[in-house]
Amino acid sequence: MAEVKKIATRESYGNALVELGAEYPELVVLDADLAAATKTGVFKKAYPDRHIDCGIAECNMMGIAAGLATMGKIPFASSFAMFAAGRAFEQVRNSIGYPHLNVKIGATHAGITVGEDGATHQCNEDIALMRTIPGMVVMCPADDIEAKAAVRAAVEHEGPVYLRFGRAACPVINDRPDYKFEIGKGTVVREGSDLTIVATGICVGNALEAAEMLAADGISAEVINICTIKPLDEELIIRSAKKTGKVVTAEEHSVIGGLGSAVCDALCKSYPVPVMKIGMQDCFGESGSASALLEKYKLDGKGIYGQISDFLK
Incomplete structure (x- = not known):
């Protein structure tokens, strides 16, 4: 039996951003001093002028993303789920959700598969938090193929989107010719x-x-x-x-x-x-x-x- 291909969806996130960066010059990526872990570092290497390291300051990063969205950019604000959804919840709610701005939140390292980082970093509450924000689209892809499709769909969608990615490698299950992704469809x-x-x-x-x-x-x-x-x-x-x-x-x-x-x-x-x-x-x-x-x-x-x-x- 052939070995099942496995890849972490955070890897898919970084790769998708690079691919979409060539198609969408208005796409910019923000990170909170975690580019190596969130995998936005590959985007930084390809498009250094469109990657902004905001430091360990997620709340401020969400405000910057909101401002960029008002200027016609498509910002992807990236950090661990615990910080993107947890630490910065007020800014996501009031600066992004309330004015319904076109900001995409790339939240990596979600759930217990963050592993050795322990309970403080294992965000098991982010979906619940983001679901409560009016107009927020919430996505949690199952594999590499779906993760890339979800990032593309987020770019094409007008409005705030929360994308949940994992640290651990997971099997590719959507590798079939008839696979089609659409927001809101299972x-x-x-x-x-x-x-x-x-x-x-x-x-x-x-x-x-x-x-x-x-x-x-x-x-x-x-x-x-x-x-x-x-x-x-x-x-x-x-x-x-x-x-x-x-x-x-x-x-x-x-x-x-x-x-x-x-x-x-x-x-x-x-x-x-x-x-x-x-x-x-x-x-x-x-x-x-x-x-x-x-x-x-x-x-x-x-x-x-x-x-x-x-x-x-």
Whole structure:
């Protein structure tokens, strides 16, 4: 069997910016002294006059991005998710969201797969925070291909966008000729009839692993990849729920306010079914390797499989 290609979506972010920089001369990149980690350093090398290092000052960086947007630029403000969404929340809300400016926020190192950096840097609250800002598009791509497509879609979209990227390498699952990306649209990556698994980010690949294990038990799981958490593809989720009658959500994020909450909102409104939310269960992470943490918090394929098995019992 051929080895599955793996790449971190933060790498995809940097590569996409370089590619789009040639097409969009108005695209500028801001970073908070983290260009080597966020991978915007590759853009800096290609377009040094369009890369601004704002220092360790994310709040100020968001204000600079807002100002650049008012002058017709397409700014990408880049930092770790903990700082982009957490430290700078007020500036994102008031300086970018409130005037609905054309600022894109590239938030890397999200979730527990930041690993050894520990709980202070493992942002499991950013999706919840960004979902609450009116008019903010929130995306969490599952792999390299989707990450690049999401960055392109963000450039083409008029208005604020929050893009969530990971530190850990994840398998490429969208490498197919019919792949098409659209903001607000999910994708069925595995057909099923007994259960719907709605996943985002790194958990999409892990949900597919879990679906294989469930198949060995005679359970047919449908897996939906949701990159755009806001606006959510409610139609797709409800259609699948009507077919299977049970829904599980999986995310590398708190079960409070993230994908699971968005899915529950949609189903409660239109088609209530039993739902289990898999994610960080109202707790902080800890220091450890990405793989060890995914295993401990039951967010790897085996962990998702085990939780679903218990849910079905």
